Amino acid sequence: MRKVVRVLCYLKELCLMAFFKLFGAACRCCSAKYRELWLVCERGNDARDNGYWFYRYLKEKHPEINARYVIETDSADRAKIEALGGMVPRGSFSHYLAYYCADFLIGTHVQPCAPDLILFYHLAGKGIRSRGKQVFLQHGIIKDEMEWLHRKNMYMDLFVCGAKPEYEYIRDTFGYPEHVPQYVGLARFDNLIRAEGKEKMILVMPTWRGSHYPTGEAFRKTAYYEHFQSLLCCKELEQLLEQQDYRLVFYPHIEMQKESRRFESGSDRITIASKETQDVQKLLMDCALLVTDYSSVFFDVAFLRKPVVYYQFDEEEFRKYHYQKGYFDFRRDGFGPVCTTQEALLEALTESFENGMEMQTEYAQRTERFFPLHDGNNCRRTFEAIARLKERNKKHAAESESLSVNL
Structure with a gap:
């Protein structure tokens, strides 16, 4: 039954694609709204x-570009786009029309x-794509x-x-043409550079563990829950925050936030x-220090030359549920100490x-080599x-046209 449903959905999208491609071609000819369109989106x-x-940059610096942004009508960020x-x-x-135009x-x-x-x-995997060139901004x-x-x-x-x-890693191993x-x-990162300072706040932001x-x-029986719940209830940590007049914000990865209600702290x-x-x-810009396990958000904080601490209590298990190690080695290339126990983290x-919440020289030098563009x-x-x-x-279009004429 599920296979039948998938096939029906597939056929439905093929019909929609054919319709919107034809209708889109007409709209591009008749309406400037859909002509030379740059469509921008995040998760939706x-x-x-x-x-x-990037969309804000387009609107402020290049109003001549016909740019539009896709977002849900009930999004908390809707007003920013409006x-x-x-x-x-x-x-x-x-949305469908803009996508195909x-x-x-x-x-x-x-x-x-x-x-x-x-x-x-799945359609793209079968070679069925929209006409638009795909630009991957990454997150x-x-x-x-x-x-x-x-x-x-x-x-x-x-x-x-x-x-x-x-x-260099993507260029050498991912197999894309050189210009991609x-x-x-x-x-x-352009906005990060505009950060005006930092608050007396420690940000704890662990990544997810896979689907x-x-x-x-x-x-509740996972190492993830046990270790971070223990940290949130740690008396030594609470005393340290009191002594330094600091606060701590625990912000799990968005894919883990469905479990956030299971965490608690008495402080x-x-x-x-x-x-x-x-x-x-804003949290990354405001924090004085970041604690993470493996989340790539540490790059944002390191870009700001702020201290980072890695809390990796489950490295072997983590790789079972998540991506395998690439070019980056936390101990060789990281921007802060790697801790495997709560005691070491404290x-x-x-x-x-x-150290006055300043990044140590060794890690600052690594940051400069990693981010030569910082302007x-x-x-x-x-x-x-x-x-x-x-x-x-x-x-390429001109060359193709010239070739067809010569033939």
Whole structure:
């Protein structure tokens, strides 16, 4: 029965695709609204990552570009897009139409701006794609092996990289043509540079554990829950926060926040936060120090030259549920100490307080080598990379036309 449903959904999307391709061609001819369109999106329900900051740059610096942004009508970030203009309600008729009309599909996730991510991913696997060139802005810096993003499994026209070693890794191992991966910097880093200071706040932000990790009551028996719940109730940590007049914000990965209600703390200096109440980028900008396990958000904090502490109590188990190790070695390349026990973590926090919450020289030097681009011009470079892609397409089209005439 499920197979029948999938087949019917597949046929439905093929019919919709044929309709919108034909209708879209007519709209591009008759309406400037859909002509030379740059369509931007993140997850479809938010506007606070690389997609938003690049879209804001387009609206403020390049109003001549016909750019629109896809977001759900009930999103908490809707007002941010309405203020800039060009909102496209996710899943609407105009969303489908814009998707098939767009010259560029620009997003933080694969299959950017797709009305149905999973379905269009499978369609793309069969070689059925929209006309738009796909620009992958990313939502973090890649450090692990991600074979599913290799050229043999994924199609992209521009693969934005946020760090030099990341770019070299993708260029050398992912199998894309040389011009596809480009080191231009992540768009959201431009906003990070504008950070005015830091609060007396420690941010604890662990990553998720994969789609097969235990959930519900079984989650309470996991090492993840046991270690972070123990930390949130740790008397030594509470005393340290009191002594230094600091607070701590615990913000699990968005995919783990369905289990957030199982965590608790008796301290009024510790907050268990969620995406409904907090903006991740603001937390990263405001914190004085980040504690994470393996989450790539540590790159954002290191980019700001703020101290990072890694709390990796389950490294072997983590790899069973998550990506395999790539080019990045936490002990060799990381921007802070690696702790495997709560005691070691508390010692690292105490040492950071003693150092005035400044990044140690060794880690600061690693950061400078990792991020040679640190100038607030990432959005501009991204725009220029897309413009070059546009010119390349025009050149190829002209060559193809010339070839057909000669034949």
